[in-house]
Amino acid sequence: MATALTHKTALCIIPPENLWKPIQSIRSAHDKAYPRWMPHINLIYPFVPETEFGRIKTQLDSILNASNTFDIEFDATSFQYFKQKSECTFHLRPNVTKPVCDLQKLIQDELVKSLPINSRPFEAHLTLGQTTTSRISDLLIEMKAKWQSMRVPIDRVYLISRENDPNDLFSIKSQVLLIGNKIEETKEEKQEQQQVIPIDTNTSHRIKRNISSKLYLCVVPPDEFSSRLMHLFEDTSFRPLKPFRIVLAEYETKPNDLELRLKFSSIDKFTIHFEARSICFNYSTARLFLKPTSLEALRQFNPSNNDPNFDGTLTLGELDKADLTDVGNRFTEAWKLHTNEFEVAWVHLIDSDGRFQSTFRLKTQCFS
DSSP, X not given: OOXXXXXXXXXXXXXXXXXXXXXXXXXXXXXXXXXXXXXXXXXESSBOOGGGHHHHHHHHHXXXXXXXXXXXXXXXXXXXXXXXXXXXXXEEOOSSOHHHHHHHHHHHHHHTTTSOOOOOOOOOOEEXXXXXXXXXXXXXHHHHHHOOOEEEEEOEEEEEEOTTOTTOOOEEEEEEEOOOOOOOOOHHHHHHHTSOOOOOTTOOSOOOOOOOOXXXXXXXXXXXXXXXXXXXXXXXXXXXXXXXXXXXXXXXSOOOHHHHHHHHTTSBOEXXXXXXXXXXXXXXXXXXXXXXXXXXXXXXXXXXXXXXXXXXXXXXXXXXXXXXHHXXXXXXXXXXXXXXXXXXXXXXXXXXXXXXXXXXXXXXXXXX
């Protein structure tokens, strides 16, 4: 019997939170669904019940982990709308939609084998709000005049749900990474990578940088854990590291994926715990971080298990000293409401820009 779909879940793309501000400033004034949804581009909606997320993630891992990351751009031409009788729903459409459409088709072709997915034409769009047909032209002209082009990196898709939320609000429950294969570099590109190119502050185009930098083996907390922490920093000077991470090891050159995969598949998944006094601050670097209650499980991944410099801390980002007391108090109060722990079933290889290069699954079960 086929799984029934529900409007309480979705498979979607979500822009990084550091890009939300201009989008949310429009949605908060015009989108009736603003409280319920985060900014998003739906890929499959309605979607499977939340209880099916584990199975779907496993199914999608096999095809999406091999897919390359890509960027989309929202510029002044991205403001479009759908007409519905006397009302219009206006949205942002990527100026080039093909990468998103190709991704959606790849997912739909895989899931349609087992799910009753509607095969109606897909249109990549991020909803901004609703207005009347008489108002739409003036409203879009006004928005286009204020809009600054935005480049959005796409390196994962999200499984979100509001099924069990008491306020009927969507939250991230799982994610599937786009990792892909590195593109073979040309001789000219390799030469460019050896030069540090200054950032031109007068252009909105992405500037090439020196990418001959380190890679980091990391534990990355689940999105629900990170989202819970992010709420503690609202209206403060907090500058988050994306993603939050525990650095387990550093590599000057890319390690052998197969060797790491074999090594980590023999390590049991485990849980990291934090206590009420786990929150820490480095006054010289402004680094805000959490210290786990135990380093034993984390030391399994460090090449030098006895390295005195390995602290296993979860780096959150930077914070101005003036906000430290307020944030510390918020964390202590939140401790009374939530269990501050998360399970580690994966470790990730991340570059200096926070982009995922490889993902490794830990051992999930034992056989006698």
